[in-house]
Amino acid sequence: MIPSPYFLYLGHSNDEIGIKTSRGLAVFRGEDCVGEFRHDDCSLTLGLPRMTFAEAVSAGAKTLVLGIANAGGKLGEDLVEDALAALDAGLNIASGLHQRLRDEPRLAAAAKAKGLALFDVRDPASDLPIGDGKPRAGKRLLTVGTDCSVGKMYTTLHLARALQARGVRADFRATGQTGILIAGDGVPLDAVVADFISGAIESISPARHDGGWDLIEGQGSLFHPSFAGVSTGLLHGAQPDALVLCHEPNRPHMRGLPHYRLPDLADCLEANLRTARLTNPHVKAVGIALNTSKLTPDAAARFCAETSDAFGLPCVDPVTMGVEPIIDWMLKCELSAPAATAFR
Amino acid sequence: MIPSPYFLYLGHSNDEIGIKTSRGLAVFRGEDCVGEFRHDDCSLTLGLPRMTFAEAVSAGAKTLVLGIANAGGKLGEDLVEDALAALDAGLNIASGLHQRLRDEPRLAAAAKAKGLALFDVRDPASDLPIGDGKPRAGKRLLTVGTDCSVGKMYTTLHLARALQARGVRADFRATGQTGILIAGDGVPLDAVVADFISGAIESISPARHDGGWDLIEGQGSLFHPSFAGVSTGLLHGAQPDALVLCHEPNRPHMRGLPHYRLPDLADCLEANLRTARLTNPHVKAVGIALNTSKLTPDAAARFCAETSDAFGLPCVDPVTMGVEPIIDWMLKCELSAPAATAFR
Incomplete structure (x- = not known):
């Protein structure tokens, strides 16, 4: 486990998408984050106190989280120097970059000399199993999307918290670096070897017998030609009872691919249900989650209402409207499912 | 490139599936294989002369191919000792096992001392791109299957050779260790990191402008819950113009999974076409290839005829009947495709 409280790194970042891991934490x-580190040329803030490494240590911070993404996920010279200064001040370091902290000799030596730890959260376990698709006990919900970065992690976390607030046992199962840093555990699915995608998901959401739910963070999209293999293995490994479809209206094209339009919502939902049925024939859609941050409140409310009517499912923006309608519907579906199989 | 001629290792094997790499070579x-190595307790043969390592070197062999698979793909003590003896006799070593030859210190030291090479064909290139799904020139055929190990590699190789025999430019593109050893090149798709599945396939079948075909070896099945993510990324990366569906009749269940039945042939073909359309909307099925090795010749002929009638497509066992009907149909489809896009 990565020691908290955390100190969040922004560095020289000027791109909101580039700091999404720090932002997610x-x-x-938030209750475990003492402050943020940014250089003078960083125009972004998380709204936390700006501190030096020494001030963060005085404020109780145990780990500097390099919660930024840069081109290629590389450890640039800036990052290495800042991380060395943080180690010198007494902070452990955690990173979700592709390039490993421990492969940088200066960081490995400094951490060893100071008795501090380096955490590479994009490093999958070496003993992942191959998936077997065997039906397992417990209830699982998976978020799926029309595209990458449409709010699957946010939706999953909001659903987990809303269930917990109602006294239902619910665990968030992380599949990406930000989610893993938030949850303290999970599998970095994009870094897993291809043969182990579904097995990795089976391993983080094993059979459960306590009546609770696993809320599994989705990745990619069946309609993203770069990453649909990951999404397919995730659907099969998750063996979901319930799907929530995530979408950002008005996105001009698939992320990173100007030559691909987003799929139609109905086609996307049907493709996900069809794929999921291989390992759970009783899977159901229980809601639609929209990221409406680029719409006016009126337009957002109208879009949600129209989508809800068209699909006969609750449709909300989890961040601005909450997820209660989806939770209500999901628990109602569960009650109406055949008793012998619970919601299966 | 791995130096030939090859000397094929069977070791102590008594399981026909375990020697499929040596058998494939x-x-x-066959013209590049001087003989086979087997211990006295090995009950299998490839029909090649049995030789010692020294005799193989005298017969011209340059590389010992460890063309066997064992549980977990591990280098057991037997294998290490035999490989050391082969190095001592002057042979390079090639392996398709998961565990790398170069990670075994005794082999690394012996190879270095003798100036010989160790080839780990299950080691993907470290600079694979992320797939972009951009339409690219050239004609591509992909084999897909109802299950693993139903004859996709054999079918692909037979198709490549039949095209070449007609004077059509055609290249086999390997995606598994046996195919890579046969072709001398390719990508071991099951060992690629998940984010790079489709990109790896784009990289081994780049745009071609010579009017020729890439024949791409399929892997897994969209209906295999362990490996469907690999098959999905492969379909998207291949951007196939033509699919050939491979199947073994009467298989009792999905390979390794007694709790999963094989999909219906029509459902399987439709799912593959639907998935492939994301990156090539004009994809067509051009044939069905059956592995009828467990049927009588009469039953095989009847099954092929019935399947052909049901689908309106040529259906053959490539090994016993040849692939000419599929080649005829595929070239006819190509001629009838819109001129502007060739067969796209």
Whole structure:
């Protein structure tokens, strides 16, 4: 486990998408974050106190989280120097970059000399199993999407918290670096070897017998030609009872691919249900989650209402409207499912 | 490139499926194989002369191919000792096992001392791109299957050779260790990191402008819950113009999974076409290839005829009947495709 409280790194970042890991921690683990580190040329803030490494240590921070993404996921010279200064001040370091902290000799030596730890959360376990698709006990929900970065992690976390607030046992199962840092555990699915995709998901959401739910963070999209293999293995490994479809209206094209339009919502939902049925024939859609941050509140409300009517499912923006309608519907579906198989 | 001629290792094997890599080389690169190595307790043969390592070197062999699979793909003590003896006799070593030859210190030291090479064909290139799904020039055929190990590699190789025999430019693109050893090149798709599945296939079948065909070896099945993610990324990366569906009649269940039945042939073909359309909307099925090795010749002929009638497509066992009907149909489809896009 990565020691908290955390100190969140922004560095020289000027791209909101580039700091999404630090932002995710500030939003979902805010109580465990003492402050943010940014250079003078960084125009972004998480709204946390700006501190030096020494001030962060005085404020109780145990780990500097390099919660930024840069081109290629590389450890640039800036990052290495800042991480060395943080180690010198007494902080452990955690990173979700592709390039491993421990492969940088200066960081490995400094951490060893100071008795501190380096955490590479994009390093999958070496003993992942191959998936077997055997039916397992417990209830599982998976978020799926029309595209990458449409709010699957946010939706999953909001659903987990809303269930917990009602006294239902619910665990968030992380599949990406930000989610893993928030949850303290999970599998970095994009870094897993291809043969182990579904097995990795089976291993993080094993059979459960306590009546609770696993809320599994989705990745990619069946309609993204770069990453649909990951999404397919995730659907099969998750063996979901319930799907929530995530979407950002008005996105001009698939992320990173100007030559691909987004799929139609109905086609996308049907493709996900069809794929999921291989390992759970009783899977159902229980809601639609929209990221409406680029719409006016009126337009957002109208879009949600129209989508809800068209699909006969609750449709919300989890961040601005909450997820209660989806939780209500999901628990109602569960009650109406055949008793012998619970919601299966 | 791995130096030939090859010397094929059987070791102590008594399981026909376990020697499929050595068998594949004997069948498709027989002219480059000088003999086989087997211990006294090995009950199998490839029909090649049995030799010692020294005799193989005298017969011209350059590389010992460890063309066997064992549980977990591990280098057991037997294998290490035999490989050390082969190095001592002057042979390079090639392996398709998961565990790398170069990670075994005794082999690394012996190879270095003798100036010989160790080839780990299950080691993907470290600079694979992420797939972009951009339409590219050239004609591509992909084999897909109802299950693993139903004859996709054999079918692909037979199609490549039949096209070449007609004077059509055609290249086999290997995606598994046996195919890579046969072709001398390719990508070991099951060992690629998940984010790079489709990109790996784009990289081994780049745009071509010579009017020729890439024949791409399929892997897994969209209906195999362990490996469907690999099959999905392969379909998207291949951007196939033509699919050939491979199947073994009467298989009792999905390979390794007694709790999963094989899919219906029509459902399987439709799912593959639907998935492939994301990156090539004009994809067509051009044939069905059956492995009828467990049927009588009469039953095989009847099954092929019935399947052909049901689908309106040629259906053959490539090994016993040849692939000419599929080649005829595929070239006819190509001629009838819109001129502007060739067969796209």
